Amino acid sequence: MSRISGGKKLIFLGIIVIILLAGLHFTAGNMSKLTPLASATRDLLAPVQKLATIAGRKTINFISFPVKLINVANRNEKLEAKVSELEGKLSQYQETQQENARLKKLLDFKNSAASQMSTLTAAVIARDNDNWFGSIIVDAGSKDGIKRDMAVITPAGLVGRVIKVSSATAEVLLITDPRSGVGCLVQETRAPGVVEGVAGSRGALHMVHIPPDMAPNKGDKIITSGFGSIYPKGIPIGTVLETQKEKSGLFKMASIKPFVDFNRLEEVLIITSAHPGGE
Amino acid sequence: MRSLIFLLLVLGALIIQSTVLHFISIFGVIPDLVLVLAILNGFLRGTKEGAFLGFVAGILQDLVSGGYFGVNAITKMLAGYLAGLGEGRLYRENRFIAAGLTWLCTFLSELVYYLLLYMVDVHVSAMPAIFQIILPVSLYNAVAVLIIYGFYYRSDRSGMLSEGE
Numbered sequence: 001m002s003r004i005s006g007g008k009k010l011i012f013l014g015i016i017v018i019i020l021l022a023g024l025h026f027t028a029g030n031m032s033k034l035t036p037l038a039s040a041t042r043d044l045l046a047p048v049q050k051l052a053t054i055a056g057r058k059t060i061n062f063i064s065f066p067v068k069l070i071n072v073a074n075r076n077e078k079l080e081a082k083v084s085e086l087e088g089k090l091s092q093y094q095e096t097q098q099e100n101a102r103l104k105k106l107l108d109f110k111n112s113a114a115s116q117m118s119t120l121t122a123a124v125i126a127r128d129n130d131n132w133f134g135s136i137i138v139d140a141g142s143k144d145g146i147k148r149d150m151a152v153i154t155p156a157g158l159v160g161r162v163i164k165v166s167s168a169t170a171e172v173l174l175i176t177d178p179r180s181g182v183g184c185l186v187q188e189t190r191a192p193g194v195v196e197g198v199a200g201s202r203g204a205l206h207m208v209h210i211p212p213d214m215a216p217n218k219g220d221k222i223i224t225s226g227f228g229s230i231y232p233k234g235i236p237i238g239t240v241l242e243t244q245k246e247k248s249g250l251f252k253m254a255s256i257k258p259f260v261d262f263n264r265l266e267e268v269l270i271i272t273s274a275h276p277g278g279e
Numbered sequence: 280m281r282s283l284i285f286l287l288l289v290l291g292a293l294i295i296q297s298t299v300l301h302f303i304s305i306f307g308v309i310p311d312l313v314l315v316l317a318i319l320n321g322f323l324r325g326t327k328e329g330a331f332l333g334f335v336a337g338i339l340q341d342l343v344s345g346g347y348f349g350v351n352a353i354t355k356m357l358a359g360y361l362a363g364l365g366e367g368r369l370y371r372e373n374r375f376i377a378a379g380l381t382w383l384c385t386f387l388s389e390l391v392y393y394l395l396l397y398m399v400d401v402h403v404s405a406m407p408a409i410f411q412i413i414l415p416v417s418l419y420n421a422v423a424v425l426i427i428y429g430f431y432y433r434s435d436r437s438g439m440l441s442e443g444e
Contacts, residue, residue, distance in 0.1 A: 013356060041345075128344065132401075203307060
């Protein structure tokens with residue numbers, strides 16, 4: 001490095017910066033493909049990252065175990081109460097489901113996508129290494145049949161969609177990323193809107209473009225609308241925290257608290273069959 | 280050789296940053312260790328060396344993260360250069376001075392990152408960007424420097440990173 005003189009280094013860097021800026025400008029918005037080099041780097045690093053993630057998780061669990069123990073008895077009591085409450089609800093639900101099936105048969109209605117999608121479980125091995133974006137890398141890739149634009153969920157709710165695939169890994173754009181937009185509905189009122197990420201992985205979401213006469217109330221549940229064909233209909237996203245007017249004044253917007261805890265994602269389900277052409 | 284060891288450190292930082300560091304995130308924010316390395320290298324080695332290795336470290340990060348190619352390279356180069364301005368002017372044996380400089384350089388480089396995001400059509404509102412990302416990361420980076428500065432300084436003077444002085 002020292003063979004090149006300092007002044008020349010700076011001029012050289014200046015030229016490269018200009019090239020990079022031009023490149024950035026022209027490639028913006030076209031982020032769907034990994035370059036072969038980036039793809040190879042990702043596959044190479046995946047095992048190391050997987051190991052580091054598992055070791056980190058084990059260590060944190062070990063350290064926080066005594067603290068958790070203190071709360072366990074308390075929590076257990078609460079959970080037992082919840083279980084008996086839910087058991088009651090479950091029998092009601094089964095009743096409704098049977099009725100629903102009967103009525104659907106009568107109507108010759110196709111089952112909604114959400115109830116019959118096939119999924120693939122993948123472990124989270126890494127996250128974004130900067131704070132601006134919200135994406136995770138999972139240990140399933142094109143060799144497992146993962147394709148771009150497949151929706152990703154957990155049992156709690158919507159996580160995001162696959163944006164880049166290498167042979168052994170896939171990058172999932174979280175719905176909290178500022179580049180993400182999800183067509184959604186307020187479950188109770190069926191008011192439509194779009195859920196957008198705010199910034200980074202803090203887990204904040206906004207629902208925008210809500211018709212002003214259908215503004216949701218605090219605690220209302222938001223689900224995917226199924227418009228736009230990436231996300232199947234009816235996947236829970238979160239609950240409304242508060243609503244306010246959009247800057248334009250035409251629509252309302254709402255802050256959403258997601259059901260999924262994005263800081264503690266360990267395993268996710270990738271929906272492989274509800275994807276059009278992703279059989 | 281020194282540059283190679285530095286880049287190995289960057290690679291290690293990248294792996295830590297994408298995995299275990301997320302377990303100690305505060306308000307969803309993690310420190311940017313690659314940026315910290317670029318800043319410390321600039322502070323102890325001057326503008327030219329700082330800008331150059333900052334740039335290479337950023338390229339490496341762009342490659343690993345597979346995002347917008349060049350954003351990290353440009354911002355880390357800037358950080359390395361800015362930190363280099365402090366070389367010879369600031370007292371380098373005090374970790375609090377290093378932490379203060381890290382705070383400032385992180386703040387400015389993240390601000391440029393924010394502006395570059397507009398170039399690639401990613402729009403983040405100014406308030407969350409400043410108060411939920413830029414300021415917390417600057418603070419977290421400064422704290423990270425308080426912890427690792429002694430170690431880094433010693434290896435720069437007489438350890439693995441001491442070559443080429």
